[in-house]
Amino acid sequence: QVQLVESGGGLVQAGGSLRLSCAASGRTFNNYAMGWFRQAPGKEREFVAAIRWNGGSTYYTDSGKGRFTISRDNARNTVYLQMNSLKPEDTAVYYCAAKLTPQLMAVSRPDYWGQGTQVTVST
Secondary structure, eight states: EEEEEEEEEEEEEHEOOOOEEEEEEEEEEOOOEEEEEEOTTSOEEEEEEEEOOTOOOEEEOTTTTTEEEEEEETTTTTEEEOOSSSGGOOOOOOOEEEEEOOGGGGGGOSSOOOEEEEEEEEE
């Protein structure tokens, strides 16, 4: 089992920035590719970004490309999502996820989920 706990969400004005964190515990964090998803009210959960176990490769969907940066610190068992130039349409619950895989795209079907953290972007 892998336990994931997100933090760092909150209320921010449009154009602002937030950094989300996801602390992992349980099985060896280094073995897992990690990802971020989000779910806006009334919409399906969508894949945002992923990072390989060693941080050597990253992947972004159109939702995350250009303004978001995923990173990880294996010494701290933590993955981050830096979000810049936030827009109201970025308002959603953001979820951290883990997948035991060497393939970034496979993170779109994770093995483990966090409980989510709310991000609200005001106009």
